[in-house]
Amino acid sequence: KEKVEITKEQRTLMKVIVDAYSTHQIPQDVAKKLLQEQYSADENFLLLTEMATSQVQVLVEFTKNIPGFLSLDREDQIALLKGSAVEAMFLRSAQVFSRKMPSGQTEVLEERIRKSGISEEFIIPMFNFYKSIVSLHMVQEEQALLTTITILTPDRPYVKDQQAVERIQETMLELLRKLCVLQRPQEPQYFARLLGRLTELRTLSHYHAEMLTSWRTNDHKFTPLLCEIWDVQ
Numbered sequence: 460k461e462k463v464e465i466t467k468e469q470r471t472l473m474k475v476i477v478d479a480y481s482t483h484q485i486p487q488d489v490a491k492k493l494l495q496e497q498y499s500a501d502e503n504f505l506l507l508t509e510m511a512t513s514q515v516q517v518l519v520e521f522t523k524n525i526p527g528f529l530s531l532d533r534e535d536q537i538a539l540l541k542g543s544a545v546e547a548m549f550l551r552s553a554q555v556f557s558r559k560m561p562s563g564q565t566e567v568l569e570e571r572i573r574k575s576g577i578s579e580e581f582i583i584p585m586f587n588f589y590k591s592i593v594s595l596h597m598v599q600e601e602q603a604l605l606t607t608i609t610i611l612t613p614d615r616p617y618v619k620d621q622q623a624v625e626r627i628q629e630t631m632l633e634l635l636r637k638l639c640v641l642q643r644p645q646e647p648q649y650f651a652r653l654l655g656r657l658t659e660l661r662t663l664s665h666y667h668a669e670m671l672t673s674w675r676t677n678d679h680k681f682t683p684l685l686c687e688i689w690d691v692q
């Protein structure tokens with residue numbers, strides 16, 4: 460039986476990542492807003508673009524706290540941010556969706572999202588992904604590390620020094636592996652299941668541009684930052 464132990468430096472690394480992840484949360488809670496009232500498809504589109512824009516800014520701040528990220532080549536840092544922003548947004552949305560809410564609230568939220576203005580064809584894959592995240596019952600450490608691992612994907616477009624990214628990602632993968640073993644000794648496959656969600660996440664993220672352009676609104680207006688990050692306009 461493997462004796463798994465978190466080293467002192469891994470504990471420090473964990474604390475840095477989790478603190479950064481919880482600090483750099485989006486200020487206004489979109490779930491609360493959505494539960495308060497039903498918005499029109501136009502209002503929802505505006506809300507989505509506002510949320511996504513602030514999410515990118517939050518992501519930039521978060522990456523500054525990932526040990527080693529700032530010592531990567533500057534252009535590679537940008538390539539990693541551009542390449543992971545959509546996935547990080549869906550991961551964050553899934554985590555918001557999987558939050559414990561008073562009974563019945565999750566169903567209301569789900570209904571509001573289904574009726575938000577997104578076109579029908581994307582609702583199934585999106586909720587399949589959200590429900591697969593809900594079923595993992597991830598703790599905060601796992602959520603923070605999974606986002607970090609997503610950001611540190613070496614094979615994003617235009618990354619020059621993939622080895623350097625791989626080295627940092629491997630550190631995070633090893634830490635997450637240990638956490639999973641310690642957290643769920645009775646579920647040896649749990650770590651593999653977590654990583655499997657990243658594949659689902661990448662597939663879902665392929666649809667993001669179409670999700671936006673097919674949104675039931677007359678005016679698909681994007682912020683300059685979103686034009687940079689999303690393949691729209």
Ligand SMILES: COc1ccc(-c2nc3ccccc3n2[C@H](C(=O)Nc2c(C)cccc2C)C2CCCCC2)c(OC)c1
Binds near residue numbers: 548551
């Ligand atoms: C590209 O297409 C998308 C992306 C995300 C969602 C989405 N899934 C959610 C799950 C739970 C709570 C809210 C959720 N959102 C949107 C949201 O803001 N996501 C969000 C963002 C964007 C940043 C940070 C954090 C979050 C949560 C609401 C935007 C306003 C209309 C309703 C969806 C979506 O829903 C149709 C379609």
